[in-house]
Each structure stands twice: as structure tokens, then as C-alpha cells.
Amino acid sequence: MNNSKNLANAIKQAIEDCDFWRHEFVTPEHVLYAFASQDQFASACEWLPHDASWLITQLEKEFLSMEVVPETQKLVIEGSQQFSEMMSLAIKQAQYSDQNTLDVPHVVAAMLMLNDSQAAYLLDQFTGDEKGEFMQSLVSAYAVDETGEGAEGDDDDDANSPAPWRKLVTCVNDTYAAHNPLIGREAELERTMQVLCRKDKNNPLHVGEPGVGKTALIYGLTALIERGEVPERLRGAHVYMMDMGTMVAGTQFRGDFEKRIKMVMEGLAQEGNAILCIDEIHNLIGAGRNGDASLDASNMLKPYLESGAIRFIGSTTYDEYNRYIAKQKSLVRRFQQIDIAEPSVDDAIRIVEGLRPSYEKFHGVKYAAGVVEFAVRSAAKHIRDRFLPDKAIDLIDEAGAYRETHPLTTQKRQTVDRRLLTDILARVCKIDAEALKEQSNDALRTLESDIKKEIFGQDEAVARVVEAVQMSKAGLADDTKPMASLLFVGPTGVGKTEVARVLSERMGMKLVRFDMSEYAEKHAVAKLIGSPAGYVGYEDGGLLTAAVRKTPNCVLLFDEIEKAHPDIFNIFLQMMDYAALTDNHGERADFRNAIIIMTSNAGAQYASRASIGFTGSVSRGDAMLTTVKKTFKPEFINRLTDIVVFHDMSRQMASLILDKKLAQLQTKLSAKNVTLHLSTEARELLLTKGFTPEYGARELDRVIGSMLKPLLMREILFGKLKKGGDAVVDVKDGALRLV
Template identity: 30%
Template structure:
């Protein structure tokens, strides 16, 4: 123990800290034995076991029996409470004498040695009389030393702690671990002062904000751990349930059979978790529950947003009696009532549901201290035809001051209930639980990892930020915080199978990439080469269209590097051009390049969505319960290229839907669920303005002029609105193909056809020079572009091969066939 710090504390804060410690210990005894509460209710009936008058008129016999039973109930309560009060009083008196005596010694300890010296001098060296003064002084100093060592841990943590002093703290190694560092890997000169250390952090791409954040996390964690074992602190001794807390309230024997009782302990995973970012809602709930009437709450939020945690935290606060003194909330019992299970048993036993449910509610009201919580209560208020409607039963009790009730519901069903039955909602105060923000999500993640980090830090600051960012972008099946906790749990399992010291950003990115198929995080060497050579890779399949390929490649490179709006799709393009110039083939090539799978393309033929009911086909319908084609596909394959073919033919309101998709990266389906488009590349194709594009292309007009004239043309003729066009990252113009380009396309098609025949039939095809030219000469139709060439190959070249196989007698063992220009000319 540092002597200087002790002396400074003793004369500055010691007297106050010692007095607080004495008061806390005495308060602990009073609280544990519940002496004051038991004295107030000394002659109260035991467990409210009293008889009420249930008859009319004057009946002396019944009145006498009722009086005797009630007197006996009070006498029983008196007999149980009095011994506890007496025993608690004796303990309190004993503890008071000991602690007050020690505190007095603590106060006079510095004076006692002086008094002892004076007595020694006055009594001519008679040590026999003065030794007691030294002994008492030693006891006082010892008590002071104990108070110093056990003082509140935050007292030992000044605001502006020196960097060298910080290194001596037991938790500084955990700070380094949060930054993915350890003492062995840090040069000694970097630990000489804070400036040198911050320079090292900068070299390792770690911000000063992350460093300060890590200090705050570990300092807070240290204080919490140190305070946790100091039993005399109010937040700790209040965790113990006082003797006789529920003696003045009634029994709930039937309710207890179907309820999770949170009044004494909580053995669920929620016990160790604190409420984060819900303090305003919690204060509102406390005020409502404390009201003498209409003290009922409807807790509304999406599944996974934290409704259960809210209730468990409320129960924890009630158990610790942390509400103001005299508040009725300190005496409540929180019962999670499983109404569904109770209803199943009632029906199975052939009992009357209305009578039985009324009995449950009556038991809660008579007990006087029950806070009844029912999950998904809206299902029993007429929202589920499979369940009985108990709204009229509930209304009988909601106005009773002793009947406190919290109903939980998801937002969509709550709003449907509000439209259907406004009457019952007048008894409730509705509290909406929003999704936590980023800072709150970080705190929730730290709580989640606390169990795994008792001995050493696992989760780094960057990994925590990556988890939140990934959950926000890649996982929309559930709301926050469950969304990020679900991902964290999966990443933790993945991490345990990895030979790594820290769960860092790289681990998170690896797992998310593995799960989604989307490349995220740092760009690898192979991916770097692929991105830089994207134009070359696409041109291996796409002939011509240099400007279109360049523009698409630039946008996709920016998106992969992180230079795009994360609240919008990865990329969005409108491909404009005549039929058969390579628009759809470009989409397939992009799917192969980005997702390594041509099947990662989802196509919607918009010519099939030209009527008013097309909106329901896309988004779903609540009336018949059908899922939308669009929303179902994006839920199943959120990481894909989404092709809207011939988008100009769609019903106008459908274009408004895609206006939102392009702008916000999401859309809400018919059932209120938000669908994520932020991981997709959206490409719409259209023949709008194709004639103008053909004409202007032949004039070798600059692309900027071509762009302006085509846009003006399609906006003027009403094909698209300007706001719809502006939502795309780029409008890509596909020019009409030249004869030379068509011949190259025919060559590519023939090569692919040769590979297919070899693979399927084990036949080697030899295509002589000039075949492609003959195919274009005979098969090309200007109105259909390259499609007419492809169709000619499929229809005629395949027929040539079939005939040659038959004539040549080539079997399954394979062989060689030659296709000549003459074969094409003879068609």
C-alpha cells in the first residue's frame, strides 16, 4: 500500500468514506431483515388470507366466523413477523456497536499515540497504563487501512492518468488486446511516453479514438468487477431478497403453475445483461406502473428487438429495490404468464376457458403485488382465429389498481389490433422499442462477449465495428440487436476453429464472405488483379461495347473499394440499346465475374407485369397470403445480379417501387417486412430510344451528346420519368453491332458450341475459316441483332452436325467432324 496515498486519503476522503461504509453496513442489516417493513405490517393478515363479506343482510353467525378467521390471519402474521423483527434488531444492535466503535477508533487513531505518550510521561514511564492507547490506535489505523484498500475502485482512477501509471494497471494488457496488440510485440521505446505510443498506433492503422475507447471499456469493466465483490455497497446487498418481502401479499398458486417467476431470481441468459439504450422507455414504464390506476403497458417491437430483455431488466430492478423509497414497484412480483400453455391445458381438460382465465386474473388482482406479463398477447385479443378472444375478460381487470399488466406484441400485429379494436387499447400506455444505434450495439456486443472474455480479451475494437457494419448490411432477417448478436454467435463459433489469438476484423470478413459469397474486407491479390482487368475479362464474352463495359467496370470497382453509398445497391444500371447488341449477355458475364456463378442472376421479364395487380404479384398480398415474386427471390438470394428485362413495359406503379429500391436499397413487402437490395447489382434493360441510338451511332457522335439526346427523347415520349433515370448509377448505351463484330460473336458462339459437343458427345468439331462469315451472311437480321446469328447456329449448324453424324456413323466412342463454309452455303 502506498503510504503517501494512504495519508492523503486519510485526511482528505477517509472520514467521509468511513462514515459511508458504516452506514452501508447498518443499512445492509436493516435491508436483509426487512425490519422497518415488518414493523409497519406487524399485525397485517398473513398472505392476505382474509374473508370478505359475500352476503346481503345481517347474519351474526357468518359475521362472527369471518371476524375470527380474520383475527387468526392477523395473529398468524404477527407470530411469524415478531421473531424476525426481534432477531434482526439484536443483530442490528450488535453490528451498530462494532462498526460505530471501529469508526470512532478510526477518527481518533492519529491522536491516541500522542495521548499514550503523554500518559507515559505523566506516569513516569508506566507502560502498563499506556499500552492500551497504542493498541486502540493500532486498531483504528488497521480499520482505516482496510477502508482505504476497500474504498470504491473508481477513487483509484483519476481522470487524467499518466501513461506510465496506466501501464502499471492490471487491465492495461486488456486495452492492448482490444487493439489486437500485446506487450511482447511492442518496442520498448514506444512505451516510454504517450506520444511515442500514439505514433506506433498510427503506424499500425489504429486511431487514437479506438485507443481511448478501449481504455474506457476496460476501465469501466475493472470498476464493475471490483465493485461486484464489495457486499456492503448498496447495489450489491440489494441483490439479496429481504426476509418477508411477500408476506403481506396473497398466494398465486394457480398462476405459478404456468408462470416464470422473476421476483426472487432469474436463471435465464438475460440475468447478466443490462438494458442498453432504453432508459427513456424504462422511465416511462416505471411511471406508468406506479400510477394508482390504468397502470398497464403495451410493449411493442419487432421480434428480437429486446422486449424480453426489457421485462427481465425491470424484474432485476424490482428485485434490487432500486426504485425510490416507498414506491410500490419495489414490492412487485413479475410473472411471465404462459397463456398459450394454460389455454391448451384448459381445453384438454374440458374446462371452460372463460371461467379459468378469469380465475387466473382474479388471483393476480387479489394478491396485490403481481405484475402479469403475457408475450404475444395480441393473439388472444382477436388477432388469431385459432385462439379464444379474451379481450372482454381482460377489460374487467385492467381498471383495477391492484392488477398491473404488460402485454407484448410485434409492431405489425399491434397496428392491426389498433384498427380492429381501439376500445381495449385505451387501458394501455403503448411503449415502442426502437432498434439500438451503433454505439448501443457496441455495448450490447461487449455484454455478449463478457462471458468469453473473463480471462482474456477476444473481441477487438475493429472486429466489433465490422460485426455491426456487416449485420447492418448483410443480415436483414431480424432486427437489431438480435441481428448483430446472431452474427456474433456464428462468427464466434467460426473463430473457435481458427488458430488465432484474437477475433479480429479479418475473421469477421472471412466468415461473412464465406456465408454470403460476397467479397468484403481487404482486397486480396487475386481479387485485385481481377478488378483491375475486369474490362478484359468481360470482353472475353462481350464483343464491342467498349464504352458500356468501361462504365460498368468503373462503378463496380468503386463499390468494391468502398466508395459507394452503403444505403443503396452495390450498383445500378439502365442498359439502353437495340435488340441483340449484348445487354443480357453482359449481365450474365457480370454475374460470372462478380459472384463466380452465372446462375447468380435473377431475371424478371417486365412485360409480364403490365397490369394493376402486378404490384401484388411483386410484393405479395395480405388478402390471400401469397408471397411476392420479387421479395421472395431477394430474401432467398440477396447477393445476386437482379435483371429487370424490358423495364419500359412495366406497369407505371411498378417503376415507382423500383424508384424506392434504387434510392434506399430496400422495400417493404405486403406483410410489413423490409427487404434488402443493398447487396445486389440491379440492371434494367430497355429498347427505349433504340432507333435513335442506331441513327446517332452511325454519325460517330460523342457519347455525351448521344446520352443527352437519347435521354431527352425517352423522357419526352413518356417512356421514363427523369427522376427514375436519375436513380441509376449510370445509363449505359449499347451501340448497334458492325458486321465485323457480328463475325466475332459468331466465332465465340461456335467455339462454345465445339466445347459443348466435345463434352456431351465426345466428338471433335473442326470449324474451317470462313464459316463465321457465311453464318453472318445468311443468318443476320438487323432487327434482331446478334440474336439472329445465335439462332441460326442453333437451328442450322446443329442440324448439319446431326446429319454428318448419321451419314458418317460416328458412335459414342467419338470421332472428328469438319464444318466448312460450303456446308453453310448449302443450307
């Protein structure tokens, strides 16, 4: 097999470099050093984070560590064992590509396949996750400049130069080794090979959700073909990948695109035993269409799909299949649909475990025992809008990248553990990390006492709220439901909304509040999940679904729910039962990490009459619950975790709340260097005026705002408290006065 001019020059340069450095053996590192010095190589990698000069610098450091032949000794240069192995693999790459000339991209692809090679390690670092794109750029760069002349001086340029159509497609046989190996999917692979071996309609169409491994299946099939582990009909087949963006790019005039399509199809047909893979095949619909003309890429390919001379493999998602391809009945009948389902959790663990060594090598880290299983199970549980194994692979990849950029100073071997993975998961899911840590429950232990410090006289209600939250945290609640769905019932001003606020603060969760009086009209229901298509506000989406997608770990408060239109409750049924809502764009919002709290005054007006009369034996709570059951539908009440009844305001509760309000006022006064002192009579007057069981704690706010704050305001602005001081408040003539 002949060598291209570029490859011959590189090997010659590698031998000269060996002589310069006084090295006895030509190694892949010397060859890579020569490649990095070529203009084509530099242009192929100019879009990577590192340029060719970085590679040259790293290789020169490596050369300094190699064994040197003394000047007094005669230097005889030979090829190393790895050099021979690399060239053998490169020749196989060229043969698989059905090319008679060995070129630089073949050698680079072979170099990436070497084990325990510093050249392979540096190339791996140099290209990162962009190996496939780098190989495509390399092939394009050398194809444009290739003359076809070999080391032996073959003058037949046209005979050895690649056909023009090859520049428009990528040969997967040359690049499959640079991608992650396919693990599992035996049934899908067997079905794909079975369809490819058919006489007619031998075109598989892989349909599956994003991230389940449709593209990986192509590389897995190519690997089987390269190893010869396929039926006789598929042996020696060349797998090509066509990108519609490359096909359309640069087509300025009418007919350019059609010419390219026809050139590629005829080239593949002449080659024989070719398989053309079209990723995102829905892009064929409308590609190249001009104005009202019906001719697009999909229509141009139909004759080739029918003939069977070229086998096609397409891949697309269910949404795009239904939107674009399902309408093209003539296109659908030419393909055999193969569903690529999301793997189970156990299968995903096996897949990610198989990929772990490559990620450990790339990031230079070690994944602790059990981390991969934890990543898969956590991703399956907490990431609802993506699919396995992609979302689990992203977790371990990002955790490895974080440890690589934030190394541990206490360890020589950098390790990725569950703690780090939990932090990464919290960022991806927008969930508080503490909510994901099963081992950290200190905040829950004191949650009840912490809430009781701010909520007075509602001990029973607080205890039931905390119990519902702790039940979910202990893992005894249903994983498919929200953490808790609670209905707070009680008179106004007794602390229903305040409990939700304090709970969100103590749990470190954001409080998302909806005032349900804004949803009294039937059409206002659409504001929560978005308006239907064709109506005003369709593009804005839903307020509720958008808020939960933005902050999944939250306390959702629906205040005064009885004021909302009854149709609202139909939305709540799905939210409380399946912890999910779908908005008008088809996007799902996940409520599994939310605590849903609804407040209602229903029945409060009847509670005070519960024990009136000689035979009044009905408790206040029972009276309120009776009204609640009349107000809300049975299916709504049946989905609640608990109904929490709040007591009426008592004088003792009012006294404690007054102290709390005065402490809050003192905090504001402290910023002005003012200290508030209330006499016993002044405090008693505020309590007497502010305590009414009918209006609850809000009456205390009004009394403080009307009787006490105006006194302080005038003195702070215009009087003796301008520069701070003590504000002593007493009672004179039945009113508050500053002494």
C-alpha cells in the same frame, strides 16, 4: 427457515458422498450431485440435450480431482465457503418469493449465481440458453411432489406447501439471474417505474419491434427491485410472468380457464405488492372464448386492471398492437403505452459489449478486438428485416457456436475474428461472402478485362458498367441505393443481355431475369409485388420481392423494359431510390446488394438515320438518348446511375463473336470426341451470311444452326463421326460440305 424434505435429503446425501469420497468440505458440487440423483430433477431436465446422468458423470470426474483425506487421518466434514455463500443466496431467493420453506429450486438458482464455481459452470453448460425454461420446469417438478416437511419434521404440510396459483405463473425474482443483464434503457426503465407508482392506471404497456429488448426490460426491472434501487413503493415487490399457453393447457371443460384466471388474480391480490408481466399480451384477446361468447381473458382482467391492486406490465409489437389491442378501446385506456425504440448503433455496441463476457464464457472463446463493433455495424447495414440489438447478438452467438464446434488447431485460445463473422453474416443474409469483404477486391481489379474477353466491340459500355460497380464497392456510392441502376440502350443482338450475364458470372452473383414483355398489361404489375387482398394470387406474394428476399446479392435484369406497361416504372422509382420494395403482405425486400440492369431498344431504329443528310451532325448515341428521354419519364431517368449506349454490330465484332460461337460448339463436340476444322472459305461464308447490322449476333446463331450443325448432326448420328474423329468443313457450290 425450514428446509423442504427434498432439500434436506439432498444435503444429507451430499454429506454421505463427502464421506464416501473422503472429502473434507461439502461443496456446491456435492449438493448438485445429490440433486441430479433425484427423480424430480431428472424429470425437470428430460427435454434438455443432456440428461441428469451426464451431469453425474461430469461431477464424478470433478470429485476425482479434489483433495482426499488419507484413511489414516480422522475425517471431519464441514461446509465450504462456497457452500455457505450458496445457502445464503438461496435463503434470500426464498425470502424474495415470500416462502417459509427453502426448496431445491432456490438452491439451484443460487448455485447459478456463484462465481468461480465448477457447479455453476457445469449447470451453465447443462442448461445452455434454456436456463429460464429449466428453472420453470424445476419449480413445477418439485412443487408437484413437495410435502412441505422441513428438516425439523414440521408436520403442517398445508401451511408450507405453495398455493395452487403459483404453479400457473413464474416468479421472475427466482429466475432473473439466469438471463442476460439489461444494459442501457435508463429512460424506459424510469418511465416504467413512474407508471407503476401511479395510483390509477398503473399498468405500463411496452410496445416495440421484435428483438429490441422488451422482455429484457422486465428482467432488468426485477434486478433493480432485488437490489433495492427502486422507489419505496416498489421495494420488495414480487414480479410474476404469466404464459397464456400454460393457463389454457388442460382446460377441458367450460369454466376451467376462467377459474384459473380468477385464482391467479385473487392470489396476487392477497399477496399484495405484486407485479404481473404478460409477454405477448395480444394473446389475451380471444383466449378462453367459447363460441359466440364475448368473455375472454382480456375482459376478465379489466376489473383487476382498473382496481390497481395488481400492477400489470404488458409487452407486444406494433403490428400485433394495431391488429388486436388498438380495437379494444376499454383495454387500451387501462394501460400507459411506453414505446421501446430500436437502439442506435452506438447504444447497441454498448449493449453487446456488456454481454460479450457471458458469451465468451459460455462458448469458451475470445472475441477479437473490434469484432463486437463490426458485428453491430454489419448487422445494421445488411440485415434489414430484424432489429438491434437482437440481430447483432445472434451474430456473435452463432460465431461463438461455430468456433466452439470448429476449433482452430493452430491456437490454444479459440478466437472469433472478423473473417469468421463475415462468413456467418453471409449465411444469415444470403449474400456472397466476397461481396462483404472490404479487403478482397482482386476480382474487381480484373473485372473489365474479364468481361472484354467475352464481349467484343463494346469497350466503352463495359468500362462504364465496371466503373459503376467499382464505385459502389469503394463505398463512394449511396448506401441507401442499389449497387448500380443501369439502363442499357442499343440495337438488338449487340450484347446488352450478354453483358449482364457475364457480369453476374464474374462477380459470383446470381442472375435474376424478368422478361418485361410479360408485363404489358396494367394488371400484370401486381405479379411483381403481389396481388391486393381479396384478389386471386394474394397468398403467393410478389415474384420480384420474393426473388430478391431469396437472393439479395444478385444481378437483376429487366429485359426489353420499353415493352412493359408504364405503371411498372412507378414501382422501379422506389426500388432505385430507396433500395426497397414492400409486397402485398407488408414484407420489405432489400435491393442494396443488387445490381439493377434494364435493357431497351428504344431509339435504336433512329440511330442509323442520325447522320443522314448534308447537316446530319447528331451522333448515333445522341439520337438514341433523345428517344430514351421521350420514352421514359424524367423522374425515372434521374434515378439511374448511368445510361449505357451500345454500338451497332460491325464486321470486326461479328468476326470475334463467330470465333466465340465456334469455340462454344467445339466444347460440345469434344464430348463426342469430335474435332472441328473450318477452312478459311467456310469461315468467311458463315461470317458473310451471319453479319447483318440490323439483327446483330443472333443472326450468327441462326446461320450456324441452319448451315453447320445439321452437317455435323447427321455424321455424328449415322455417319463417320459416330465414334468421333476430325470434322473438316469446306465450301462447295456456295454451301458448306464435310470433306
